[in-house]
Amino acid sequence: QVQLQESGPGLVKPSQTLSLTCTVSGGSISSGSYYWGWIRQPAGKGLEWIGHIYTSGSTNYNPSLKSRVTISLDTSKNQFSLKLSSVTAADTAVYYCVRLQLSPYFFDYWGQGTLVTVSS
C-alpha cells in the first residue's frame, strides 16, 4: 500500500519561499507510470492543482502559479518536493501531496495534508 506523508514548516513569512517535502513509502517513485504532484486547499474552499512531475523530470504546473512553483524529485530518498516563492496570505492552505495516474487523469493516493500559514 502506497503512503504519502508531507513535511515542512507550518508557518512561512510573506515574500519568502514555502518548501514542502513528500515522502513516499510502499513503492518507488522512480518506477511505474505515475506522476507525483501537489494540490492545495484554502480553508473552506475547493481544491487547487499546483503541479506534477514525472520520473523523467518533466513537469506540468498550474499556469496561475507557474512563475513561482518548482517541483522536484529525489529518487535516492524516495521523495519529491514543492517550492513556492514570494508567498502571500493567499497561499495559506492545506497542501496535499498526491500520486497521479494518467489515461485518464486521477489522483489515487493522497497524503494527509499539511497546513501552511503565511503570516509575519
Added chain:
Amino acid sequence: SSELTQDPAVSVALGQTVRITCQGDSLRNYYASWYQQKPGQAPVLVIYGKNNRPSGIPDRFSGSSSGNTASLTITGAQAEDEADYYCNSRDRSGNVVFGGGTKLTVL
C-alpha cells in the same frame, strides 16, 4: 475553457438516489474522476475513468458521462455519504482542472 462547474450544494433523502454533475468543455474529450472529502480529511477517490471504483468503494457509487457533462450517482445514499464531492479532469495541455465542489447533505 478548461473550467469545470459543479452545483454548490445538493441534498438527498436517506436511501434515495442522487446525481451530482460536473460540466466543462474538457469533458467532451477526457473522463472525469470523482473524490469524496469529509471534514478534516484528505479527499478519497471514488470514481475514475469511464466508471471504475477503487477497491473499498461501495458499489452504490457510479459514474457516467454525456457530452460536456459527467455525473456521479449514489444509489441508496447513506448517512456516511454526506461530504463534499469534487470532480477533476484535464485539458489539452495536460493541466489538471477541478470543479468547485458539491456539498452533499443526506436528510
